[in-house]
Amino acid sequence: MLFKIHQHRLIITAFISCTFSLLAPHAAYAAGMIPETSVVILDESVGETTINIKNSDASPALLYSSIENLNDDKENLIVLTPPVARVEPGETQAVRFLLNSPTPLKVQRLRRVTFEGILPKDKSAGARIGMNVRQNLPVIINPKGLEKDREPWLHLKWSAQGKNLTVENPSAYVVRLGQSVNILPSNTVANLPKLYVLPGEKITIALPTEVGAGATAVKLYPATVYGFSVESYEAPLSK
Structure with a gap:
């Protein structure tokens, strides 16, 4: 060879x-x-x-x-x-x-x-x-003067409508998280396009199936600033 x-x-x-x-x-x-x-x-x-x-x-x-x-x-x-x-x-x-x-x-x-x-x-x-x-x-x-935040993923805003899932980061922090999230209670899996959400960024992805009116939350898998996985977190979904 x-x-x-x-x-x-x-x-x-x-x-x-x-x-x-x-x-x-x-x-x-x-x-x-x-x-x-x-x-x-x-x-x-x-x-x-x-x-x-x-x-x-x-x-x-x-x-x-x-x-x-x-x-x-x-x-x-x-x-x-x-x-x-x-x-x-x-x-x-x-x-x-x-x-x-x-x-x-x-x-x-x-x-x-x-x-x-x-x-x-x-x-x-x-x-x-x-x-x-x-x-x-x-x-x-x-940035100068920005306080440390050990749980920046708590700032993320999640919403679902039809087959679309949207996540928005209104904070000043870079949020690192796993690429897959679960829509609850159906447990529908959605994949984000990248492993981070930048400050002020808004990401919308298409879901494989209709979320439906019964969707209440999204389970995400955050990572610390050093990239270490922490316990999953369930964020409420707005319509």
């Missing part, structure tokens, strides 16, 4: 990775840049924050860091430094996030950050397959 490597990057499924490990223990290895946290919090009052990234691989690697804007919020708010850095095996690299907003923030803003380690070419004899692991984390920017 032949594998073609494009510019040092090779995407291999976990199944293939495990198969190669079993058949040839020294033929495959994984490069891993490990962030110290699962989410980055950037406070406007401070203006910057730092996260440490560890190279868990046995070889030096180049760490590439980049910010991804959302399709529904494309303003460039963050500058990363350094965007590229060489990290020795077992060592850590600090990456700084600098807020670059021309005006004061009024609500939380959401971005994504990608960390990827690129291994050097292996010139040793024999076939070796390098797997570059890409880490993609959420970045939440907090």
